[in-house]
Amino acid sequence: MxxxxxxxxxxxxxxxxxxxxxxxxxxxxxxxxxxxxxxxxxxxxxxxxxxxxxxxxxxxxxxxxxxxxxxxxxxxxxxxxxxxxxxxxxxxxxxxxxxxxxxxxxxxxxxxxxxxxxxxVPLTVALGGPYRDEVPIKLSLSGDAAALDSVFRAATGAGFQAFKVKVGLGVAGDVARVSRARELAGPGAFLGADANGGWTRSQAARAIPALAQQGVSFVEQPVAPADLDGMRQLRNLGLPVIADESVFGLADLAALVRAEAADCVSLYVGKSGGPGRAVEMGRLASSFGVDTLLGSNGELGIGAAAQLHVACALPALSPEFPSDIIGAHYYTEDILAEPLDSDGRRVKLGDSPGLGVRPxxxxxxxxx
CATH class of the missing domain: 3.30.390.10 (Enolase-like, N-terminal domain)
Known part of the structure; x- marks a missing residue:
């Protein structure tokens, strides 16, 4: 039955x-x-x-x-x-x-x-995986001067070695913030920039070359979500463009692919409407040569576990850009009876049935 x-x-x-x-x-x-x-x-x-x-x-x-x-x-x-x-x-x-x-x-x-x-079986198996058993991760840095220094100390204290800096708040301040983050992280550390759609096209055109000089590996959502033409043009400035707010469901992804507006898509289990649909979107993106990573809306332990299983079920997960499966690292407490296996550098898949976690x-x- x-x-x-x-x-x-x-x-x-x-x-x-x-x-x-x-x-x-x-x-x-x-x-x-x-x-x-x-x-x-x-x-x-x-x-x-x-x-x-x-x-x-x-x-x-x-x-x-x-x-x-x-x-x-x-x-x-x-x-x-x-x-x-x-x-x-x-x-x-x-x-x-x-x-x-x-x-x-x-x-x-x-x-x-x-x-x-x-x-x-683990959820990733039910979703068609696993294609991997661990996923590299990064953490967001924001703030200026002493605030940025404090965030960086906390992030590295939690084990993180890859970061993205929040920008889109004014070109001069953005460049200074990324410059300070590069100074703190060192020349070899992975560093991206996330504008959350905060730049105009002209601001993005000024900011991106300056950020490239700081060794930034990508720029995420440089302009407004609906400005796919602008994102396509900005891809010519030397940094890979990641789409986030531009893509919720399959229709958004199809429009992005047609517009050739991004090199990579940040998938959320939440934006997609569930784990199965997130995997479906990732497979569609990869079939058109667009990379994917797992982005974050500040998920807790259950949501982070769902992110992990989706990431492991994707045949093609970006080998270049770490995902944002931060889970309990971001909050003052964990909601899980047993935490995910994460050391700040990567999060590792277990072999328990389903999500493998309970509150x-x-x-x-x-x-x-």
Whole structure:
């Protein structure tokens, strides 16, 4: 007998970013995150876990709206339906709720986790992998002068050796910030720049050559998300261009590919609407010669585990650019009973079924 979805529970949680790692960029300051954890229980008693990691300033979603949509719209439609195929349940959620990819991704992660646990295989196997068992990672640096120095000390203290610097705040200040980051990191350290769409075309055209002289390896989202023509033109200035805010779903990715607007795409499990769709997008990108990496919306341990399994399920993950699977490194506490195997340089895949992680016991009691 095929398992069905028996229940969908949620638990709200809010965490403070480690004070020395607070990120300030062109889209604002990220000092605290509100999340919604999701638990799916099947008719056979298998549990799967998910995470809605949505920041209103960035995505327009938050834990309150996610809890309402899951409780009132998604859960009533999912309960009683067969767990397999998970893709069919994702299509059902699309028919019931427009937009809100991070909310639907939180449920999707839990459904995929339950499915993989039912099969008694790691999630990456259920997604078609693994093609690798560890993923190199990097951390964002932001701030100026003493603030940047403090962030760098905290980042290297956590083991990080690869970084991207938040820019898009004014060309002169951006160049100075990257110059200081290069001085701190040393000439051989991996260093990228992330503008979060904060530059105009003319600002980007001035900034990118100056950043290239600092040995920067890429520039991420240099101009506004919709300015694909501008991104294509900026690819001629000597640095690879990574698209982030320009690409949420498959339609965005197709437009980016047609416009030849980027060398690499930063995939999110949340932006994509779930793990299966993130893998689908990564495979499509690679078929057109566009690299992929796993970007971050400040995911917690469950979301970071989903990132890891997706990254390991991608046939082609960028060999040049580290991913942003930062998990508990970014926050003052971890939500997992057992942390991911991460030392700041890479995060390593385990062999437990599903995501291979569970929330702490005290958080389990919060599910409603």
């Amino acid at each position: 095929r398992p069905t979805v028996a229940a969908v529970h949620t638990a709200a949680i809010s965490l403070q970013v480690h004070p020395d790692l607070v990120v300030t960029g062109a889209r604002g300051t990220h000092a605290r995150s509100d999340f919604l954890l999701v638990r799916v229980v099947t008719s056979t008693g298998v549990e799967g876990y998910g995470e809605v990691s949505a920041t209103p300033l960035w995505s327009g979603e938050d834990g309150v709206s996610s809890a309402h949509f899951i409780r009132e719209i998604l859960a009533p439609a999912l309960v009683g339906r067969p767990l397999v195929p998970v893709g069919g349940l994702e299509l059902l959620m699309d028919r019931l709720l427009a937009g809100n990819p991070f909310t639907k991704a939180g449920v999707s992660i839990a459904l995929w986790d339950a499915f993989a646990r039912t099969l008694d 702490r016991a005290d958080l389990m009691r919060k599910f409603q």
